[in-house]
Structures are given as C-alpha cells and as structure tokens.
Amino acid sequence: MDDVPQLAAVAIDCADPWELGRFWQRFLGGELRAGGDEVVELHGATVRLDFCRVAGTAPDRKxxxxxxxxxxxxxxxxxxxxxxxxxxxxxxxxxxxxxxxxxxxxxxxxxxxxxxxx
CATH class of the missing domain: 3.10.180.10 (2,3-Dihydroxybiphenyl 1,2-Dioxygenase, domain 1)
Known part of the structure; x- marks a missing residue:
C-alpha cells in the first residue's frame, strides 16, 4: 500500500556515534557512513541504523x-x-x-x- 509509511531507519541516541556504530556493524554487517553533523549511519544491514550524538545519554535510563x-x-x-x-x-x-x-x-x-x- 502506497499510503503506509515504510521504516527508513532506527535512530539511536548515544555519546559516541562511531564507537557504537562499529559495535552494530560487527554484529549486523553493513557499511558505516558519516550522515551529517554528529550522526553515523549503518547501511546494508537488515535495517538502516542512525547513531546520533546526544549529550547526557547514560546506560541507566530506559x-x-x-x-x-x-x-x-x-x-x-x-x-x-x-x-x-x-x-x-x-x-x-x-x-x-x-x-x-x-x-x-x-x-x-x-x-x-x-x-x-x-
């Protein structure tokens, strides 16, 4: 159906986009690319992942x-x-x-x- 949105990417906030991108690349495969200011994109895996630098991210949050x-x-x-x-x-x-x-x-x-x- 043309009117149903398709998933373009999953955005993940993190402190270090390249470090986290490399983790997911090793696990899922694909290619890492700079996606703009403080964004790293993983292309070619099962779904595109975007890693976005966000200050204050911490592992103790849900x-x-x-x-x-x-x-x-x-x-x-x-x-x-x-x-x-x-x-x-x-x-x-x-x-x-x-x-x-x-x-x-x-x-x-x-x-x-x-x-x-x-």
Whole structure:
C-alpha cells in the first residue's frame, strides 16, 4: 500500500556515534557512513541504523524504542554469545522470556534477540 509509511531507519541516541556504530556493524554487517553533523549511519544491514550524538545519554535510563533482532531458535545461544563477546551485556533487570533475551549494547541501549513466534 502506497499510503503506509515504510521504516527508513532506527535512530539511536548515544555519546559516541562511531564507537557504537562499529559495535552494530560487527554484529549486523553493513557499511558505516558519516550522515551529517554528529550522526553515523549503518547501511546494508537488515535495517538502516542512525547513531546520533546526544549529550547526557547514560546506560541507566530506559529506552523508549529498542530493536528486536530475529534469529532461528536453533541459533539463539550462538547469537547471544556472539553479541556478548562484542561488548553487549545481559539486561536481566528488564525481562527475559521464553522467546527472547534482553541485552544492552555498549552505550546502554536495549535490544532483544528473539526466536519465538512472529
């Protein structure tokens, strides 16, 4: 449908756009590009991510938006171990479910590895 908006990018506030962009690039692939003043864009991954420099971001705040990244159920542990090795941390203080695991990237942004029903 032409009148339905399509996702263009997910914007993630952070203190260091290049550092956080490199983390997500290592995990998802793609190419990092300067996107303007204090913005770094990740192109060619499953969705474009924009990392925006914002003063005062901290890992102890709750994100109003997070990413859900789907993996096959048989690969969930491998995906979780891989992203932990890249610098993510478990976010067990939020919630875990039987179809997803909550994590935080190095800047404290929340995301989930999901493997359950769509």
């Amino acid at each position: 994100n109003p938006v997070h990413l859900d990244l789907r993996v096959p159920a048989a690969r969930r542990e491998a995906a979780i171990e891989r992203v932990l090795a890249l610098g993510a941390t478990r976010a067990l203080d939020i919630y875990d479910g039987d179809q997803w695991a909550c994590l935080r990237d190095p800047a404290g942004n929340e995301f989930c590895i999901v493997w359950g029903a769509a």
